[in-house]
Amino acid sequence: FAVRRLSEGFEDEAWIQHVASPMMHAAVGQLMWPCDLCTLDGGFMVVRESTHRWSMLSQHRAMVGARLPIMTTAVGRAYFAACSTEERRAILELLALRKDEVGELARDRPYMGRVVRETRRRGHAINNGEMAGEAEFAAVAVPVHAAGHLAAAINVIFPVGACTTQEAAKRFVPPLKRLAQSIGKASAEYFS
Numbered sequence: 001f002a003v004r005r006l007s008e009g010f011e012d013e014a015w016i017q018h019v020a021s022p023m024m025h026a027a028v029g030q031l032m033w034p035c036d037l038c039t040l041d042g043g044f045m046v047v048r049e050s051t052h053r054w055s056m057l058s059q060h061r062a063m064v065g066a067r068l069p070i071m072t073t074a075v076g077r078a079y080f081a082a083c084s085t086e087e088r089r090a091i092l093e094l095l096a097l098r099k100d101e102v103g104e105l106a107r108d109r110p111y112m113g114r115v116v117r118e119t120r121r122r123g124h125a126i127n128n129g130e131m132a133g134e135a136e137f138a139a140v141a142v143p144v145h146a147a148g149h150l151a152a153a154i155n156v157i158f159p160v161g162a163c164t165t166q167e168a169a170k171r172f173v174p175p176l177k178r179l180a181q182s183i184g185k186a187s188a189e190y191f192s
Contacts, residue, residue: 015190016048020183027179033158038075043094045076071105074141077125079153081116082143124173126165140168146184147191
């Protein structure tokens, strides 16, 4: 059952294998630090592809399939800020049912409004050690659009002490945005 569930969940994402993966692999030399491509699934961002296995600077392995929180990760915030009002409302309603810190954040509508506004103003999302259990890592992320659809979000992950989020924005966000645009453009046929 579990294997079938996994395979059925990935069938409609051939674009990741055929388009995103080769493009992400090609970008490792420029980005240096690892990146993850994530899609929304059941109130989490799920890592669908990762360059951790190719990046010499990776401090994580086996990221594909990892479920990341939306509210405290750059990749989750990038997706959340880019989705439609209706989808954002549905995500908040789903997460607000939880009885943990995630549920508390989802019920804090002023906080979530600030996250969306700040992410949109910057043009990218950030996480500066805010993910539970990963306080030593930071990330920047941008959404991936294909054929007019929000398809995913992609990040670059680095140790908090390696650079500030401002330095990371200057260094990583421009090539990350180009990568996201290239993936989106080359994946358009899968979404039309």
